[in-house]
Amino acid sequence: MRGTEEVAQPLQSLEEWDDFVASRYQPGKSQEEFRHYSAEANPGVAEFYRQNHAHQTLDFVLAKRAEYLPLKRGKKSIWEAAEYLNTLVDSSDPDTDLSQIEHLLQTSEAIRRDGHPRWFVLAGFVHDLGKVLCLYGEPQWAVVGDTFPVGCAWSDQIVFPEYFDANPDGQVAEYQTPNGIYEPRCGLDKVYLSWGHDEYIYHVTRNYLPEPAQYMLRYHSFYPAHKHGAYRNLMNEHDERMFEWARKFNPYDLYSKSAERPSLKELRPYYEDLVAEYFPAQLDW
Numbered sequence: 001m002r003g004t005e006e007v008a009q010p011l012q013s014l015e016e017w018d019d020f021v022a023s024r025y026q027p028g029k030s031q032e033e034f035r036h037y038s039a040e041a042n043p044g045v046a047e048f049y050r051q052n053h054a055h056q057t058l059d060f061v062l063a064k065r066a067e068y069l070p071l072k073r074g075k076k077s078i079w080e081a082a083e084y085l086n087t088l089v090d091s092s093d094p095d096t097d098l099s100q101i102e103h104l105l106q107t108s109e110a111i112r113r114d115g116h117p118r119w120f121v122l123a124g125f126v127h128d129l130g131k132v133l134c135l136y137g138e139p140q141w142a143v144v145g146d147t148f149p150v151g152c153a154w155s156d157q158i159v160f161p162e163y164f165d166a167n168p169d170g171q172v173a174e175y176q177t178p179n180g181i182y183e184p185r186c187g188l189d190k191v192y193l194s195w196g197h198d199e200y201i202y203h204v205t206r207n208y209l210p211e212p213a214q215y216m217l218r219y220h221s222f223y224p225a226h227k228h229g230a231y232r233n234l235m236n237e238h239d240e241r242m243f244e245w246a247r248k249f250n251p252y253d254l255y256s257k258s259a260e261r262p263s264l265k266e267l268r269p270y271y272e273d274l275v276a277e278y279f280p281a282q283l284d285w
């Protein structure tokens with residue numbers, strides 16, 4: 001791991017976090033049940049959140065934004081990024097676990113089956129490419145996990161809130177008010193969320209996708225807001241309207257998993273056209 005202390009990777013694969021989120025929001029499950037996740041029943045996931053909540057501070061987020069958001073890691077096509085991401089092999093069970101590209105295709109194909117516009121299908125196809133952060137050496141807790149604003153009080157709608165006790169921002173009074181360092185209703189564009197794959201892929205793709213797709217990519221892990229309605233004090237009216245798109249996107253991300261493996265070979269011509277319709281041959285990463 002570059003520059004930072006070596007941290008144990010508590011999840012067997014990034015998918016384990018995605019699976020946990022899907023299990024949390026099973027249709028019919030109440031919000032009360034959501035709050036009662038026991039660390040004992042989910043030790044890897046709990047350890048993951050312990051690290052995430054302890055280390056995602058405002059300073060950390062600002063440092064990662066300064067490191068990555070100038071997009072100076074070189075040029076890559078969408079396809080090169082997808083193939084690169086696919087080299088992230090899941091250590092748990094290589095036979096049943098879907099590769100990263102398969103998750104992207106299952107998401108985008110479910111969107112396509114429902115007859116949504118082409119840009120929406122494309123958003124599904126690229127939404128997790130920011131997970132290449134893992135291949136740059138970032139620990140899991142800085143790549144995946146539900147996102148939340150830093151620099152203001154943590155919502156009690158965030159899963160495993162007790163792990164914030166170890167976060168040094170808890171000692172900074174200014175960061176512990178509902179609005180923290182932000183103006184009320186300032187708009188989410190001015191708010192720093194915990195660092196991860198959403199913000200990164202949003203920056204890589206934002207010049208090429210319509211705004212609803214940008215919201216889908218940028219906020220798809222912001223469960224406290226799009227699932228639980230938290231942080232409305234920082235959202236403006238435009239965010240609230242646009243969050244309808246983040247909510248529309250979410251079920252495709254969570255519930256499109258199936259045992260049927262999509263065939264990249266068969267689907268490739270469609271996605272080659274779709275990617276070329278919106279993106280240049282190479283993007284800055």
Ligand SMILES: [Fe+2]
Binds near residue numbers: 128197220
């Ligand atoms: Fe994601």
Ligand SMILES: [Fe+2]
Binds near residue numbers: 103
């Ligand atoms: Fe996803």
